[in-house]
Amino acid sequence: MKLITAIIKPHMLDEVRDALSKAGTKGLTVTEVRGFGRQKGHTETYRGAEYSVDFVPKIKIEIVVDDGEVDGVIGAISQSARTGEIGDGKIFVGNIENAVRIRTGEAGVAAL
Amino acid sequence: MPSVSENQATLEEDIMKNSNWKSIVWYPLCVLSLVVLTPLVGYAQESGVSQEMFTVNNTWMLVATFLVFIMHLGFACLESGLTQSKNTANILFKNTTIVAIGLVTYAFVGFNLMYPGDFSIGQFFGFAGFGLDPGVDGNTIAYADGAYTYWTDFIFQAMFAATGATIVSGAVAERIKLSSFLVFTTIFVALVYTIAGSWKWGGGWLDQMGFYDFAGSTLVHSVGGWGALAGVIVLGPRLGKYVDGQIRGIAGHSMPLAAIGVFLLWLGWFGFNGGSVLSADAELVSLVFVTTCLAASTGILGAMLTSWFLQNKPDLSMVLNGMLAGLVGITAGADTVSVNSAMLIGLIAGAIVVGSVLLIDRAKLDDPVGAVSVHLVCGIWGTLAVGIFSTNADHSFVTQLIGVLAYGAFVFPAALIIFYGLKATLGLRVSAEEEREGLDVSEHGMQAYGGA
Numbered sequence: 001m002k003l004i005t006a007i008i009k010p011h012m013l014d015e016v017r018d019a020l021s022k023a024g025t026k027g028l029t030v031t032e033v034r035g036f037g038r039q040k041g042h043t044e045t046y047r048g049a050e051y052s053v054d055f056v057p058k059i060k061i062e063i064v065v066d067d068g069e070v071d072g073v074i075g076a077i078s079q080s081a082r083t084g085e086i087g088d089g090k091i092f093v094g095n096i097e098n099a100v101r102i103r104t105g106e107a108g109v110a111a112l
Numbered sequence: 113m114p115s116v117s118e119n120q121a122t123l124e125e126d127i128m129k130n131s132n133w134k135s136i137v138w139y140p141l142c143v144l145s146l147v148v149l150t151p152l153v154g155y156a157q158e159s160g161v162s163q164e165m166f167t168v169n170n171t172w173m174l175v176a177t178f179l180v181f182i183m184h185l186g187f188a189c190l191e192s193g194l195t196q197s198k199n200t201a202n203i204l205f206k207n208t209t210i211v212a213i214g215l216v217t218y219a220f221v222g223f224n225l226m227y228p229g230d231f232s233i234g235q236f237f238g239f240a241g242f243g244l245d246p247g248v249d250g251n252t253i254a255y256a257d258g259a260y261t262y263w264t265d266f267i268f269q270a271m272f273a274a275t276g277a278t279i280v281s282g283a284v285a286e287r288i289k290l291s292s293f294l295v296f297t298t299i300f301v302a303l304v305y306t307i308a309g310s311w312k313w314g315g316g317w318l319d320q321m322g323f324y325d326f327a328g329s330t331l332v333h334s335v336g337g338w339g340a341l342a343g344v345i346v347l348g349p350r351l352g353k354y355v356d357g358q359i360r361g362i363a364g365h366s367m368p369l370a371a372i373g374v375f376l377l378w379l380g381w382f383g384f385n386g387g388s389v390l391s392a393d394a395e396l397v398s399l400v401f402v403t404t405c406l407a408a409s410t411g412i413l414g415a416m417l418t419s420w421f422l423q424n425k426p427d428l429s430m431v432l433n434g435m436l437a438g439l440v441g442i443t444a445g446a447d448t449v450s451v452n453s454a455m456l457i458g459l460i461a462g463a464i465v466v467g468s469v470l471l472i473d474r475a476k477l478d479d480p481v482g483a484v485s486v487h488l489v490c491g492i493w494g495t496l497a498v499g500i501f502s503t504n505a506d507h508s509f510v511t512q513l514i515g516v517l518a519y520g521a522f523v524f525p526a527a528l529i530i531f532y533g534l535k536a537t538l539g540l541r542v543s544a545e546e547e548r549e550g551l552d553v554s555e556h557g558m559q560a561y562g563g564a
Contacts, residue, residue, distance in 0.1 A: 046364075
């Protein structure tokens with residue numbers, strides 16, 4: 001099982017969600033986060049004084065899938081979240097040791 | 113039928129029969145009653161106020177009272193909006209307690225310091241005693257020529273005192289120690305605001321000199337502004353505000369709250385200025401509504417244009433300040449300037465406030481909400497504007513200037529002394545750690561926006 005973590009621009013969430021549904025994803029978790037990469041921050045002014053906004057709002061999507069589905073999910077997210085501008089985000093893939101469905105107690109891939 | 117002359121004769125006979133008792137008792141009694149009662153009728157006619165008008169006047173004054181009251185909600189929203197969310201509970205706490213302290217001290221000492229009746233030290237200081245007492249005619253037409261009752265007088269003026277006190281809270285926000293602030297507020301509103309106010313509204317030396325302040329550009333706004341300036345100076349800036357010679361913006365957390373706040377303040381100003389007519393006089397109250405609203409409007413426009421010019425993009429918080437600047441500016445002369453003058457006064461106030469906010473920041477004086485710019489600077493402008501624009505020939509620029517300087521000379525040092533005294537004893541500022549953590553947690557053990 002793999003954990004796919006995607007950091008995307010907030011306003012792309014609806015499109016990504018639709019794409020993931022079409023790809024057959026059974027569930028996901030969404031968190032509001034802030035961060036920066038090459039996009040860095042930007043400066044704003046408030047009452048005549050500048051202040052730098054280092055962190056840019058992003059959305060983090062976490063999905064746990066069976067190994068065989070990883071490429072399909074990555075593809076779905078990449079295509080739907082891409083704008084071509086700096087700050088589109090990144091996707092990380094990590095290993096998951098186990099998963100449990102709380103309601104039934106099922107474990108492993110059956111829990112996904 | 114008897115002839116007319118025969119009836120006339122009978123009538124005369126009847127009169128003659130009864131005339132002795134009438135002429136000795138009844139007619140003199142009638143004449144005497146008229147002699148006694150006529151002056152009383154004349155008295156009511158001199159004050160020109162019927163029982164009905166007394167009720168109308170008093171009712172309007174009470175409406176004005178709760179309009180001024182709602183300004184506290186306005187201040188609470190505005191200050192919360194322009195400061196960080198980690199301090200919001202603290203801001204709200206201060207704004208809530210200020211109303212309480214203002215009204216209660218006014219009941220015990222404030223009202224009678226501000227309106228002593230007789231002055232005991234020159235025309236500078238007088239005290240009519242502790243507590244409230246309407247006296248024999250306090251709630252009759254006789255008290256204020258049928259304009260309002262003693263109780264109305266008290267509560268209306270008490271609301272003004274509380275608004276004067278709350279001006280300081282925005283300027284010292286996000287780093288002042290709560291206990292010290294409460295002590296400052298108590299002394300300031302109980303003694304400084306009131307004694308200073310007696311010089312004009314209490315009939316003291318400035319009133320006798322011809323100084324004019326219709327609704328409090330000086331007595332309320334500049335007094336609060338001097339207190340705010342003193343606080344800003346003694347307290348020092350927020351951490352991270354002035355770093356390496358740079359001015360860092362510390363953004364307010366809610367522009368909607370700030371906007372709600374200033375609109376509530378404008379709403380309150382209908383009572384603040386409208387009630388300062390001190391009666392329901394149709395002409396004056398309606399005129400004051402017009403001058404007040406137009407000054408607020410041109411204040412917005414003046415701030416918008418100035419902000420757009422100086423800052424490239426028009427700043428919402430500046431425009432909100434501009435509305436207040438116009439309102440403060442017209443407060444000294446809302447009943448005594450022309451409509452066109454009112455618009456000009458507001459326009460200039462709006463422009464001044466933007467420049468003032470930027471300059472004060474450049475002087476490394478940290479005023480999170482622009483209280484000094486809105487209330488002190490524009491309060492002074494509004495006061496002087498009476499000397500320039502008033503349609504009343506008795507008003508002069510020099511007299512207005514003397515008033516401005518007199519209040520500055522008394523209130524500013526007084527506020528400085530209180531603040532320095534608190535700094536040396538209780539301590540004025542929270543620790544750096546507490547400031548970083550946020551005053552909600554450090555002073556109140558809770559969060560305004562906890563959890564969510």
